[in-house]
Amino acid sequence: MAARNGKNGLLEKWRIDEKPVKIDKWDGAAVKNSLDDAAKKVLLEKYGYAENFNLVDGRLLICTISCLFAIVALIWDFLHPFPESKPVLAICVISYFIMMGFLTLYTSYQEKNIFLVSVQKDPAGMDLNHTWQLSSSLKRFDDQYTLRVSFTDGKSKHTREQEITKSVGAFFDGNGTLVMDQFEKCVSKLHNTLATEKKTK
Amino acid sequence: MLSLDFLDDVRRMNKRQLYYQVLNFGMIVSSALMIWKGLMVVTGSESPIVVVLSGSMEPAFHRGDLLFLTNRVEDPIRVGEIVVFRIEGREIPIVHRVLKIHEKENGEIKFLTKGDNNSVDDRGPYKPGQHWLEKKDVVGRARGFVPYIGIVTILMNDYPKFKYAVLFLLGLFVLVHRE
Numbered sequence: 001m002a003a004r005n006g007k008n009g010l011l012e013k014w015r016i017d018e019k020p021v022k023i024d025k026w027d028g029a030a031v032k033n034s035l036d037d038a039a040k041k042v043l044l045e046k047y048g049y050a051e052n053f054n055l056v057d058g059r060l061l062i063c064t065i066s067c068l069f070a071i072v073a074l075i076w077d078f079l080h081p082f083p084e085s086k087p088v089l090a091i092c093v094i095s096y097f098i099m100m101g102f103l104t105l106y107t108s109y110q111e112k113n114i115f116l117v118s119v120q121k122d123p124a125g126m127d128l129n130h131t132w133q134l135s136s137s138l139k140r141f142d143d144q145y146t147l148r149v150s151f152t153d154g155k156s157k158h159t160r161e162q163e164i165t166k167s168v169g170a171f172f173d174g175n176g177t178l179v180m181d182q183f184e185k186c187v188s189k190l191h192n193t194l195a196t197e198k199k200t201k
Numbered sequence: 202m203l204s205l206d207f208l209d210d211v212r213r214m215n216k217r218q219l220y221y222q223v224l225n226f227g228m229i230v231s232s233a234l235m236i237w238k239g240l241m242v243v244t245g246s247e248s249p250i251v252v253v254l255s256g257s258m259e260p261a262f263h264r265g266d267l268l269f270l271t272n273r274v275e276d277p278i279r280v281g282e283i284v285v286f287r288i289e290g291r292e293i294p295i296v297h298r299v300l301k302i303h304e305k306e307n308g309e310i311k312f313l314t315k316g317d318n319n320s321v322d323d324r325g326p327y328k329p330g331q332h333w334l335e336k337k338d339v340v341g342r343a344r345g346f347v348p349y350i351g352i353v354t355i356l357m358n359d360y361p362k363f364k365y366a367v368l369f370l371l372g373l374f375v376l377v378h379r380e
Contacts, residue, residue, distance in 0.1 A: 019209070030210075033379050037213065056217055063224040070231030073238055082247040093239040096231065 025176035031168050032138040034178055035145055036115045039134055042187040049118035049132055055111055062106060066099040113137050113148075128154035132191075143167045147187065151194045162194050210379050218379075226375045246272035246341035251285055251294045252351030257316030258283070258296055262343075265352035268296065270341030278302065278312060278339070285340045286314065289328050294340050297323060303333070311335055 021038065023030040043049050073092035077085045116134040131152040138145045148163040164186065171183045214222070240249040253266040261283070262268070270285055278284060278299060285296050297314040300322055304310045311333035315322040324332060357364040 021213075022209075029380065033210075053217065056221075060217065060221060060224065063221075063228055067224065067227040067231050070227075070234050074234060077238065082241065086242055089238045090242045093235050093242060096235045097239075100232075 020180070021178040023176050023178070025172055025174075028138060028140055028142075031172070032136065032145065035138075035147070035168065035171065035183065036134075036136055038178060038180060038183050039136070039147060039187050040116045042184050043116060043118055043132060043134065043191070046184070046188065047120070047191065049120050052117040052119050052131070055114060055117055059103070059106060059111065062099060062103045066096055066103070069096045069099065122154070130154045138168070143169060145171075147190065149187075149190050149194055160194055160197060162190055162197075164190055207377060211377050214379075222376050222379075225380070226372060229375060244269075244271040244341065245274070246270045248285075248294060248340050251296070251340070252354045253296055254293060254355065255316075257318050258298070259318045261317060262296060262346065263348065265349050265355060267347040267351040268343045269345040269347075271344050272339065272341035276342055278310060278336070278342075280312075283343055284314065285343065286334055286338045287340055288326060289331070289338065295323075295326075296343070309336070 021034045023034050025031065040051075044051060069092045073089055073096075076088045076092075080088075113135040114133055115136065116132075118132045118134075120130040120132060122128050122130075131154070133150045133152070135148045135150070136146060144165050145168050146163055146165040148161060150159055150161040152159045166186065171179055171186075173179055211219070211222070237249075241247060243249075249270050251268050251270060253262045253264055253268060256264050268285065280299050280302055283296060283298050285294050287294050295314075295316075297316045297319075299312050300315045301313040302310050303312070312335075313322055313324070313333060327334070357367075
């Protein structure tokens with residue numbers, strides 16, 4: 001957060017990280033997104049973990065390749081009008097839908113509901129980094145938000161999970177503004193339970 | 202900067218999320234494109250779905266009907282059948298009935314068309330000097346149709362500003378809205 005060079009200056013002015021989050025309290029997707037973002041913020045800012053983007057990058061890569069197939073089909077068909085472009089079009093279309101299949105499998109089985117993979121670097125600088133993962137779920141038209149924190153020990157590769165389910169009404173006021181303090185307390189408690197478990201083992 | 206609250210979500214996104222929004226938009230466009238090209242490949246026609254633009258085929262087809270076409274090589278064109286064709290140099294497809302056919306031994310044909318609701322055959326609209334249509338002018342044969350839905354396409358073409366406005370708003374919505 002601290003180190004941004006001049007190139008990102010315009011992006012900085014555009015971003016509004018510090019403004020309190022206000023969403024439409026009846027929009028389930030917006031509620032879940034804002035809670036997820038807030039949980040991310042707690043882990044990354046308060047505890048200083050580094051975000052690992054591999055999961056998200058995988059999804060971005062699959063989507064980019066799919067769009068490339070579509071672009072190739074478009075350009076080829078433009079340069080060689082229809083009947084001649086048939087085989088190329090057929091290949092691109094089939095590849096595109098195969099990529100879509102990949103994407104669905106990827107989001108369902110690899111990503112699941114995980115929205116943050118972060119690394120807790122060992123202060124001593126040795127290679128034993130622990131991984132913290134956050135995943136959440138909020139059913140449609142339901143108010144029960146479940147946040148799951150999972151801790152993977154760098155050395156033993158052992159994973160421990162802890163989850164908490166609460167009504168979203170506990171974190172938003174009547175106007176739809178997220179009360180960060182309440183939520184941060186909740187996330188921190190979850191985090192510390194897992195962290196202390198680690199120490200007692 | 203203008204304080205447009207609906208952009209708040211976008212302003213809170215990091216680079217990856219912004220890229221994903223753009224990708225999302227790209228994927229929607231690509232999906233539509235791929236379905237269209239896929240239909241082209243499967244039906245063999247370069248325009249597998251057309252809208253009837255005039256009333257020249259009433260009472261069979263009315264202005265605004267949506268037609269699903271196939272253009273298989275094996276389908277022989279016979280007198281009395283309805284074909285969708287393009288006149289060389291023009292973009293709009295025309296849906297009329299075949300009136301006369303001249304066929305060579307090797308299967309090459311030249312045919313004349315006329316709209317059911319027209320009083321004269323299509324020689325007038327053909328290219329100057331052209332008296333017959335050939336296989337290459339055919340876009341396809343109608344295999345199925347849905348009435349009235351094509352009116353939307355006709356409206357969009359008659360009022361292009363409306364079309365651009367709708368597309369712009371849809372695009373903006375997809376780009377700004379988070380999944």
